[in-house]
Amino acid sequence: MIQLEQVTKTYPKASRPSLDNVSVSIDKGEFVFFIGPSGSGKSTIIKMLLHEVTPNKGRVVVNGKDVTSMRSWKRPHFRRSIGCVFQDFRLLPNRTAYENVAFALEVIGKTKAVARRVVPEVLELVGLGGKEHRYPHELSGGEQQRVAVARAFVNRPLILLADEPTGNLDPDTSIEIMRLLDRINRTGTTVVMVTHDSNIVNQMRRRVIEIESGRIVRDQARGVYG
């Protein structure tokens, strides 16, 4: 599903590489945590999987597509197979929960009829049934993140990337979001999550890949934060 083969990335003007000869293989349906201190290169991996940055050396393969040599005009279509959730939710403040999710469908060419059928379903799935017409500011942080998860998942992506999705949430709410991601994972979606949250990592007992200064220092099948 996801392969990084001896990937090195040095940003211009950086003194040392953000990723230094990193090789990782993630299978379909896996749930993987990337952990490590700030600036260790975790976010660079997410950006690479989204084709936002390209490696200087090595190869990145996502969904059987070589991202390294992908032309930028192919990026939009490629991204439709990847869902993405961030620490800051990235919802549109002037649109309701329903409209936020429907927007993601409509801008990739789906009709309003499709949205009417699919959006309530996915909002129900993330536990927001009955709150479809609330605006983001009328929702709690956890609920906003659920909307973001719904938006990421509405297109049934093969991969869900989560960049510190619980970073802005209290521990109880974080656990609820993790349950949601777990449920999505059980539908067969590969989940890759970058986090600082030791609590969560320790509770989930999933594969943990620890990065330090751009190198993988640990890769455990059922790991803890350490």
Next chain:
Amino acid sequence: MRMKYVMSEVLVGLWRNVTMTIAMIITMAVSLTMLGASGLIYTKVADMKQLYFENIEVSIFLDADVTDEQRTALATQLESDPLISQATYVNKDEAFQRFQEMFRDSPDLLSAVKADQLPESYRLKLVDPEEYKAVSDQYTAVAGVDQVVDQSQVLDKIFNLFTAGQNIALVAAIAMAIAALLLVANTIQVAAYSKRREVAVMKLVGASNWFIQAPFVLEAVVAGLIGSILGLGALIALKIFLFDGALSALQGLFAPVSWAEVFLTFPVMAGVGGLISAITAWVTLRFYLRV
């Protein structure tokens, strides 16, 4: 549905930043008016050159004491000259007749001049009227020729004036076009900034590049097209109030500007306005949105 979305985004975009939109449209309109006017002057000058040069003559006046041999030699030379399409000999009597006709309103002048005093001349039609300089150079030195007079020298001064006017209009058009470009770029930046969240989400979920860019580019194109419509209005006003109004006394002097010509400049103005706006918007987006 996507077309509807794009169009409503365009209208919202133009309205959101309405002062900037108006500034953009006005500069665009002025620039395009200048461009259209310069184009019209250009075609008019070409028309008028043709009109005037067709009737233009070069006159070779002969010395008062020209000999028969000199006259015959000159006649043969004129006959065989490839630059000259027609040479008519005018003797002293004919010259006097022409003189009387030309100045029949000034009896004093008529009585002061006798038939004998007017020089003989050759009136030449040139194959290419713009070649008069070569003809003039060639014949001034010929024995028996007093001077070569060319009407087109006077006309040239008039045409230079028109050409200068055309150049001024063109320079003004370019200067205004640059101002319009900067305004378009700025408007698009503001629009992109105010929609940065939407754009970020669209990029994230994989909306196609054209779909992200289309509302912005069309916004600029619509402004350009409105500008060109205003430009057409300005040209129509110019024709009504300037050519057909204040300058109508000079109608014999100018080649007339027809309505067809005025309206034919519109596709050019609309094309230039729309295309330049679109390209500017697109380039701005490439730098600003990196899509």
